[in-house]
Amino acid sequence: MIASLLLALLCQTDATAPDRAAEFARRLEKAVAEGELITLDMAMNADAFYDRVVGATKLSPGLVGFLKPMIRTSFTSEPYFAIAKGRATWKFLRIRKADDGLRALFRLTGQGGAYSYHDLLLAPDGDRFQISDYYVLNFAGFQSDLVRRSLIPSPQTLDVLNQLLRPTAGDFMMDYGSNPLNQFSQLVTAGEYRKALDKYDENVGVLKNVAIAQVMRINAARSIDQKAHANAVQQMSDVFKNDPAVDMAALGGYLEFGALEKALGTIDRIEKAVGSDVFLNILRANAYMGDKQSAKARDLYRSVTEAEPTLDQGWWGLINVHLAAKEFKDVARCLDAVEKNLNVTLGDLAQIDAYKDFVASPEYAAWMKGRGPK
Amino acid sequence: VIAAAWLAVLALSVQEKSLATLPEKASGVVVNAEATAVAWIEGGRSVVFKGIKGAEFEAVRSLTINREGTAVAYAAKDRGSWSVVSGSWKSEGYDEVGAPVLEGTGLAFAARKGAAWVVVFDGAAGPEFDRVDYLTVSADGDHAAYAGRRGKKSSLVIGDQRGPEFDDVRHVTFAAEDRLAYAAMLDKKWWIVEGTVTPETPAIAVLKDPATGKTGCQVGLFDVTDPERLKSFVKAWLEGDEVPSLEVDPDVPWKDVTDILGRCKAAGCARVRFGILGSREIFETFDSIQALAPLPDRKFAACIGTQGGPLRVFQGGRQSQEFRAIEGLVAGPKGLLAYRATEEEGWFVVRGRAFGQKVKLYKAIDGPVLSADGTRIAFAAMDGTSWRIVAGETHSGAYDQIWLPRFNADNTALVFAARKGREILRIDLPLK
DSSP: OOOHHHHHHHHHHHHHHHHHHHHHHHHHHHHHHOOOHHHHHHHHHHHHHHHHHHOOOOOOOOHHHHHHHOOOOOHHHHHHHHHTOOOOOOEEEEEEETEEEEEEEEEEEEEGEEEEEEEEEEETTEEEEEEEEEGGGGGGGHHHHHHHHSSSEEEEEEEHTTOOEEEOHHHHHHHHHHHHHHHHHHHOOOOOOOOHHHHHHHHHHTTTOHHHHHHHHHHHHHHTTTHHHHHHHHHHHHHHOHEEEEEHHHHHHHTTOOOHHHHHHHHHHHHHHHHTTTTTHHOOOHHHHHTTTTHHHHHHHHHHHHOOOHHHHHHHHHHHHHHTTTTTHHHHHHHHHHHHHHHHOOGGGGGGGGGGGHHHHHHHHHHHHHEEEE | HHHHHHHEEEHHEEEEEEEOOOOOTTEEEEEEEOOEEEEEEEETTTETTEEOOOOOSEEEEEEEOOOSSSSSEEEEEEETTTEEEEETOOOBBBEEEEOEEEEEEEEEEEEEEEEEEEEEEEEOOOOOOOOOEEEOOOOOSEEEEEEEEETTTEEEEEEEOOOOSSEEEEEEESSSEEEEEEEEEEEEEEEOOOOOOOOEEOOEEEOTTTTTEEEEEEEEEOOOOOOHHHHHHHHHHHHHHOEEEEEEEETOHHHHHHHHHHHHHHHTTTOOOEOOOOOOOSOOOSSSEEEEESSSSSOOEEEEEEEEEEEEEEEEEEEEOOOSEEEEEEEEEGGGGGEEEESSEEEEEEEEEEEEOOOOOOEEEEEEETTTTTTEEEEEEEOSSOOEEEETTEEEBBBSSOOOEEEESSSSSEEEEEEETTTTEEEEEEEO
């Protein structure tokens, strides 16, 4: 009797934990949408993240004093959202149980079509949860892995640095600068794509098993030509078979080179990995726009604006379609919706070349009249 | 030509002007720094300022005058209790009051009722302490700072804000309007704490006390571990559209940081930044600190103190030669220091660290003072019977008493007040 009650209780706890986690994630999403990033900071357990970064690596007190502030500070809301560059939208998608606990999948979108999927690793904290790490689907790795690869010195250097009473930034930069991943990353960031690919090839043995290196390589190759891009995608696919990170990395090139079917195929595979997400219709719409199938694109953008009106990329995509089709009444309607749903005030459209025809239209004059003086 | 020659002679000659003639019963004479106004206590019961006699009391003491010579303040006993009086204003009565401090229009004094001491600044009483010491007011009269002691712990106090607790706090000294330094002692080691009254950045330092293991918060000079104190800073920053920044000691558990974030949120804060905590290591420690002189343009204040040996002047890791006694430390621009010192007998003035410097001995010295640009030095010296001003090759006439001089704007003359018999004079002394 007691055993069955206990079992029932355990089952009940197990059954409600994902619900409570979902509620927690929704609260976070709401707070962030309202600009209250401090709520996310309060949920991020930087000590747990630090432990995951350092793992079993032995660090002297001097090294701890140097590395711990950097690692803990990297696990806060400001650097988290910095990758979105500009206005970010953070959307909770779902909770799932993984071997290491509950994970809350969020989609982060930002300026210039940037997007990433993060699986937040949730650890119970009384009746709440704390975030101890997040898995970046785009890079097929935990953020703690990425920080470890970038910041924790090589074993040989670590032996030396552990002897120092008070290591300085200069001591670290020697090792940081000689790390092949950092060297490769710096070349990509600097736009030196050919040199970056050469650097990758020089260190292929070390870098080919690092997903973020392969992702950066695909991005660099895309800037060279379609063949280089296809080659890079294939090599990443060889190592990271069926991982959505390959598709996420490859998609940009497919869109750029007008490979519609390949693009749609990768988006379908991404959808299988992340589950249903209306944002993927933006990617599909972008693919159709690239293929000059604007009617399909318009329908897809519209589906996004209806399902998630606060997602700016849906509105801007739809406006773009309407501008190209000279559907100026729809442009005006969308602009009103943008101001309402995205909480932004539009600037002077006459200054933007893409709006030239709209500004010259009677629909614009009527729209401006309806807006009244600002 | 004659007029020009006359003007040249006039410029090179000492000019004396009478400021006041003291009556027989005058005591506690004060002259302002500009040497334009005189006040004194008459018969121990009233104050005369600018020739006008004030109200009579049972007793009057601790007369002070502001730099501009526009106001005086003093302690007055009336019907058994002590008050501080300035112009037509009179404080409430206390069992005891300390010497008032008057800078510009800022008036502060320590006062006791029963066993509790408070500092009254601009008419408002601050928090109660067992003792208050080293009361000082900033040159603009905007801030009063002092060391407040409760039980066995002391802290810097400015208005409602307090610094962290130490075993002792002394020599609270303003450098400029907003910057100050003080000496702090913990476990028998002294060091100098410096900072600005208004924190330069909206940064909250989250620190772990190595002695107690507890997490505390500091904003600039102040301890804000108390949630209400933290809240007051956060609210002020938010009103100024500033985003608070947390700089966390690596030894502080993140759980404590989360608690502090909760306090920031409760104060209305929607987001914070995280920064790297700057080095808070103590630059150097001392066995004793006797006086401080913050430098106007440098990070480390100078002090008179000891470091396991004889008395020296220390500044930024450098030290002077040793002396038997050192007093009157002043600091000028570019790290310039000056002070008076004695070895066996007689006093002399030292500029800088003074290794191997030959100096002239006097029976007593007051000062020194530095010109605003730090290029000139002057002091009052006594030869046994009278006082005179010395500034390089320039020596004034002899007087019975001298108030410290100041250099004029272009360093061509010294202005000071002096007493000859009952006559208080203002002297303009051209410099060679």
